[in-house]
Amino acid sequence: MNKVIKIILLSFLLFLFFIIRGYSDELFYDPLIGYFKNDYLYTNMPEISVWRLMIDMLFRYALNSLISLAIIWVLFQRKDYIKFSGFFLMFAFMVLIVVFILLLRDRFESGYLLPFYIRRFIIHPLFLLLLLPAFYYQKLSNR
Incomplete structure:
Protein backbone atom coordinates (compact mmCIF):
# COMPACT_ATOMS: atom_id res chain seq x y z
CA MET A 1 0.00 0.00 0.00
CA ASN A 2 1.24 3.45 -0.90
CA LYS A 3 2.52 5.57 2.03
CA VAL A 4 0.22 8.47 1.17
CA ILE A 5 -2.83 6.18 1.15
CA LYS A 6 -1.74 4.69 4.48
CA ILE A 7 -1.44 8.13 6.05
CA ILE A 8 -4.84 9.20 4.72
CA LEU A 9 -6.50 6.01 5.95
CA LEU A 10 -4.86 6.24 9.37
CA SER A 11 -5.88 9.89 9.68
CA PHE A 12 -9.46 8.99 8.78
CA LEU A 13 -9.55 6.10 11.26
CA LEU A 14 -8.12 8.26 14.05
CA PHE A 15 -10.70 10.91 13.17
CA LEU A 16 -13.40 8.25 13.66
CA PHE A 17 -12.09 7.73 17.21
CA PHE A 18 -12.49 11.47 17.82
CA ILE A 19 -16.03 11.41 16.40
CA ILE A 20 -17.02 8.53 18.70
CA ARG A 21 -15.51 10.33 21.68
CA GLY A 22 -17.02 13.68 20.75
CA TYR A 23 -20.56 12.39 20.30
CA SER A 24 -20.48 9.80 23.07
CA ASP A 25 -23.00 11.71 25.20
CA GLU A 26 -25.57 11.65 22.38
CA LEU A 27 -24.81 8.13 21.13
CA PHE A 28 -24.35 6.10 24.31
CA TYR A 29 -26.10 5.71 27.63
CA ASP A 30 -23.58 6.13 30.44
CA PRO A 31 -24.75 7.67 33.72
CA LEU A 32 -21.37 6.90 35.24
CA ILE A 33 -19.69 9.69 33.26
CA GLY A 34 -21.27 12.32 35.48
CA TYR A 35 -20.76 10.20 38.57
CA PHE A 36 -17.02 9.76 38.03
CA LYS A 37 -16.62 13.35 36.86
CA ASN A 38 -18.09 15.02 39.94
CA ASP A 39 -18.98 13.70 43.36
CA TYR A 40 -18.20 9.99 43.34
CA LEU A 41 -16.48 10.29 46.71
CA TYR A 42 -19.40 12.01 48.42
CA THR A 43 -22.61 10.78 46.76
CA ASN A 44 -24.28 7.47 46.14
CA MET A 45 -24.13 5.83 42.78
CA PRO A 46 -26.94 6.95 40.41
CA GLU A 47 -29.73 4.63 39.34
CA ILE A 48 -28.53 2.64 36.37
CA SER A 49 -30.32 0.57 33.77
CA VAL A 50 -27.73 -2.22 33.79
CA TRP A 51 -28.84 -3.91 30.57
CA ARG A 52 -28.94 -0.65 28.65
CA LEU A 53 -25.52 0.29 29.97
CA MET A 54 -24.06 -3.10 29.00
CA ILE A 55 -25.56 -2.96 25.49
CA ASP A 56 -24.23 0.54 24.92
CA MET A 57 -20.81 -0.42 26.29
CA LEU A 58 -20.78 -3.43 23.96
CA PHE A 59 -21.72 -1.21 21.02
CA ARG A 60 -19.04 1.34 21.85
CA TYR A 61 -16.43 -1.37 22.42
CA ALA A 62 -17.36 -2.99 19.10
CA LEU A 63 -17.01 0.32 17.22
CA LEU A 69 -8.58 -3.70 13.72
CA ALA A 70 -8.70 -1.46 10.66
CA ILE A 71 -5.71 0.51 11.97
CA ILE A 72 -3.78 -2.71 12.56
CA TRP A 73 -4.64 -3.87 9.06
CA VAL A 74 -3.53 -0.60 7.46
CA LEU A 75 -0.24 -0.63 9.35
CA PHE A 76 0.73 -4.31 9.08
CA GLN A 77 -1.56 -5.99 6.51
CA ARG A 78 -1.30 -9.41 8.13
CA LYS A 79 -4.26 -11.69 8.71
CA ASP A 80 -2.66 -13.38 11.71
CA TYR A 81 -2.36 -10.01 13.48
CA ILE A 82 -6.03 -9.28 12.78
CA LYS A 83 -7.09 -12.72 13.93
CA PHE A 84 -5.08 -12.50 17.15
CA SER A 85 -6.30 -8.97 17.83
CA GLY A 86 -9.91 -9.96 17.24
CA PHE A 87 -9.70 -12.88 19.67
CA PHE A 88 -7.79 -10.79 22.19
CA LEU A 89 -10.35 -7.98 22.04
CA MET A 90 -13.29 -10.40 22.38
CA PHE A 91 -11.70 -12.21 25.31
CA ALA A 92 -10.75 -8.93 27.01
CA PHE A 93 -14.31 -7.62 26.66
CA MET A 94 -15.80 -10.78 28.13
CA VAL A 95 -13.50 -10.69 31.14
CA LEU A 96 -13.83 -6.95 31.71
CA ILE A 97 -17.60 -6.84 31.36
CA VAL A 98 -18.10 -9.71 33.81
CA VAL A 99 -15.89 -8.04 36.40
CA PHE A 100 -17.58 -4.70 35.77
CA ILE A 101 -21.07 -6.19 36.22
CA LEU A 102 -20.01 -7.82 39.47
CA LEU A 103 -18.62 -4.53 40.74
CA LEU A 104 -21.74 -2.72 39.57
CA ARG A 105 -23.98 -5.17 41.44
CA ASP A 106 -21.85 -4.52 44.52
CA ARG A 107 -22.50 -0.77 43.92
CA PHE A 108 -18.74 -0.15 44.09
CA GLU A 109 -18.63 -0.94 47.80
CA SER A 110 -15.04 -2.16 47.50
CA GLY A 111 -13.90 1.13 45.99
CA TYR A 112 -14.34 3.16 42.86
CA LEU A 113 -10.91 2.95 41.19
CA LEU A 114 -11.18 -0.59 39.82
CA PRO A 115 -14.59 -0.04 38.17
CA PHE A 116 -13.42 3.36 36.92
CA TYR A 117 -10.43 1.86 35.11
CA ILE A 118 -12.30 -1.20 33.88
CA ARG A 119 -14.90 1.12 32.39
CA ARG A 120 -12.08 3.11 30.78
CA PHE A 121 -10.69 0.00 29.12
CA ILE A 122 -14.15 -0.86 27.83
CA ILE A 123 -15.17 2.53 26.45
CA HIS A 124 -11.80 3.70 25.10
CA PRO A 125 -9.51 1.96 22.59
CA LEU A 126 -6.67 1.49 25.06
CA PHE A 127 -5.86 -2.04 23.90
CA LEU A 128 -4.72 -0.56 20.60
CA LEU A 129 -1.92 1.13 22.54
CA LEU A 130 -0.82 -2.30 23.74
CA LEU A 131 -1.21 -4.16 20.46
CA LEU A 132 0.57 -1.73 18.12
CA PRO A 133 3.96 -1.80 19.88
CA ALA A 134 3.69 -5.58 20.32
CA PHE A 135 3.08 -6.11 16.60
CA TYR A 136 5.78 -3.63 15.67
CA TYR A 137 8.27 -5.47 17.89
CA GLN A 138 7.15 -8.77 16.37
CA LYS A 139 7.66 -7.34 12.90
CA LEU A 140 11.17 -6.12 13.79
CA SER A 141 12.19 -9.40 15.41
CA ASN A 142 11.09 -11.44 12.38
CA ARG A 143 13.42 -9.62 9.99
Whole structure:
Protein backbone atom coordinates (compact mmCIF):
# COMPACT_ATOMS: atom_id res chain seq x y z
CA MET A 1 0.00 0.00 0.00
CA ASN A 2 1.24 3.45 -0.90
CA LYS A 3 2.52 5.57 2.03
CA VAL A 4 0.22 8.47 1.17
CA ILE A 5 -2.83 6.18 1.15
CA LYS A 6 -1.74 4.69 4.48
CA ILE A 7 -1.44 8.13 6.05
CA ILE A 8 -4.84 9.20 4.72
CA LEU A 9 -6.50 6.01 5.95
CA LEU A 10 -4.86 6.24 9.37
CA SER A 11 -5.88 9.89 9.68
CA PHE A 12 -9.46 8.99 8.78
CA LEU A 13 -9.55 6.10 11.26
CA LEU A 14 -8.12 8.26 14.05
CA PHE A 15 -10.70 10.91 13.17
CA LEU A 16 -13.40 8.25 13.66
CA PHE A 17 -12.09 7.73 17.21
CA PHE A 18 -12.49 11.47 17.82
CA ILE A 19 -16.03 11.41 16.40
CA ILE A 20 -17.02 8.53 18.70
CA ARG A 21 -15.51 10.33 21.68
CA GLY A 22 -17.02 13.68 20.75
CA TYR A 23 -20.56 12.39 20.30
CA SER A 24 -20.48 9.80 23.07
CA ASP A 25 -23.00 11.71 25.20
CA GLU A 26 -25.57 11.65 22.38
CA LEU A 27 -24.81 8.13 21.13
CA PHE A 28 -24.35 6.10 24.31
CA TYR A 29 -26.10 5.71 27.63
CA ASP A 30 -23.58 6.13 30.44
CA PRO A 31 -24.75 7.67 33.72
CA LEU A 32 -21.37 6.90 35.24
CA ILE A 33 -19.69 9.69 33.26
CA GLY A 34 -21.27 12.32 35.48
CA TYR A 35 -20.76 10.20 38.57
CA PHE A 36 -17.02 9.76 38.03
CA LYS A 37 -16.62 13.35 36.86
CA ASN A 38 -18.09 15.02 39.94
CA ASP A 39 -18.98 13.70 43.36
CA TYR A 40 -18.20 9.99 43.34
CA LEU A 41 -16.48 10.29 46.71
CA TYR A 42 -19.40 12.01 48.42
CA THR A 43 -22.61 10.78 46.76
CA ASN A 44 -24.28 7.47 46.14
CA MET A 45 -24.13 5.83 42.78
CA PRO A 46 -26.94 6.95 40.41
CA GLU A 47 -29.73 4.63 39.34
CA ILE A 48 -28.53 2.64 36.37
CA SER A 49 -30.32 0.57 33.77
CA VAL A 50 -27.73 -2.22 33.79
CA TRP A 51 -28.84 -3.91 30.57
CA ARG A 52 -28.94 -0.65 28.65
CA LEU A 53 -25.52 0.29 29.97
CA MET A 54 -24.06 -3.10 29.00
CA ILE A 55 -25.56 -2.96 25.49
CA ASP A 56 -24.23 0.54 24.92
CA MET A 57 -20.81 -0.42 26.29
CA LEU A 58 -20.78 -3.43 23.96
CA PHE A 59 -21.72 -1.21 21.02
CA ARG A 60 -19.04 1.34 21.85
CA TYR A 61 -16.43 -1.37 22.42
CA ALA A 62 -17.36 -2.99 19.10
CA LEU A 63 -17.01 0.32 17.22
CA ASN A 64 -13.65 1.03 18.82
CA SER A 65 -12.51 -2.56 18.18
CA LEU A 66 -13.45 -2.44 14.49
CA ILE A 67 -11.56 0.82 14.04
CA SER A 68 -8.60 -0.63 15.96
CA LEU A 69 -8.58 -3.70 13.72
CA ALA A 70 -8.70 -1.46 10.66
CA ILE A 71 -5.71 0.51 11.97
CA ILE A 72 -3.78 -2.71 12.56
CA TRP A 73 -4.64 -3.87 9.06
CA VAL A 74 -3.53 -0.60 7.46
CA LEU A 75 -0.24 -0.63 9.35
CA PHE A 76 0.73 -4.31 9.08
CA GLN A 77 -1.56 -5.99 6.51
CA ARG A 78 -1.30 -9.41 8.13
CA LYS A 79 -4.26 -11.69 8.71
CA ASP A 80 -2.66 -13.38 11.71
CA TYR A 81 -2.36 -10.01 13.48
CA ILE A 82 -6.03 -9.28 12.78
CA LYS A 83 -7.09 -12.72 13.93
CA PHE A 84 -5.08 -12.50 17.15
CA SER A 85 -6.30 -8.97 17.83
CA GLY A 86 -9.91 -9.96 17.24
CA PHE A 87 -9.70 -12.88 19.67
CA PHE A 88 -7.79 -10.79 22.19
CA LEU A 89 -10.35 -7.98 22.04
CA MET A 90 -13.29 -10.40 22.38
CA PHE A 91 -11.70 -12.21 25.31
CA ALA A 92 -10.75 -8.93 27.01
CA PHE A 93 -14.31 -7.62 26.66
CA MET A 94 -15.80 -10.78 28.13
CA VAL A 95 -13.50 -10.69 31.14
CA LEU A 96 -13.83 -6.95 31.71
CA ILE A 97 -17.60 -6.84 31.36
CA VAL A 98 -18.10 -9.71 33.81
CA VAL A 99 -15.89 -8.04 36.40
CA PHE A 100 -17.58 -4.70 35.77
CA ILE A 101 -21.07 -6.19 36.22
CA LEU A 102 -20.01 -7.82 39.47
CA LEU A 103 -18.62 -4.53 40.74
CA LEU A 104 -21.74 -2.72 39.57
CA ARG A 105 -23.98 -5.17 41.44
CA ASP A 106 -21.85 -4.52 44.52
CA ARG A 107 -22.50 -0.77 43.92
CA PHE A 108 -18.74 -0.15 44.09
CA GLU A 109 -18.63 -0.94 47.80
CA SER A 110 -15.04 -2.16 47.50
CA GLY A 111 -13.90 1.13 45.99
CA TYR A 112 -14.34 3.16 42.86
CA LEU A 113 -10.91 2.95 41.19
CA LEU A 114 -11.18 -0.59 39.82
CA PRO A 115 -14.59 -0.04 38.17
CA PHE A 116 -13.42 3.36 36.92
CA TYR A 117 -10.43 1.86 35.11
CA ILE A 118 -12.30 -1.20 33.88
CA ARG A 119 -14.90 1.12 32.39
CA ARG A 120 -12.08 3.11 30.78
CA PHE A 121 -10.69 0.00 29.12
CA ILE A 122 -14.15 -0.86 27.83
CA ILE A 123 -15.17 2.53 26.45
CA HIS A 124 -11.80 3.70 25.10
CA PRO A 125 -9.51 1.96 22.59
CA LEU A 126 -6.67 1.49 25.06
CA PHE A 127 -5.86 -2.04 23.90
CA LEU A 128 -4.72 -0.56 20.60
CA LEU A 129 -1.92 1.13 22.54
CA LEU A 130 -0.82 -2.30 23.74
CA LEU A 131 -1.21 -4.16 20.46
CA LEU A 132 0.57 -1.73 18.12
CA PRO A 133 3.96 -1.80 19.88
CA ALA A 134 3.69 -5.58 20.32
CA PHE A 135 3.08 -6.11 16.60
CA TYR A 136 5.78 -3.63 15.67
CA TYR A 137 8.27 -5.47 17.89
CA GLN A 138 7.15 -8.77 16.37
CA LYS A 139 7.66 -7.34 12.90
CA LEU A 140 11.17 -6.12 13.79
CA SER A 141 12.19 -9.40 15.41
CA ASN A 142 11.09 -11.44 12.38
CA ARG A 143 13.42 -9.62 9.99
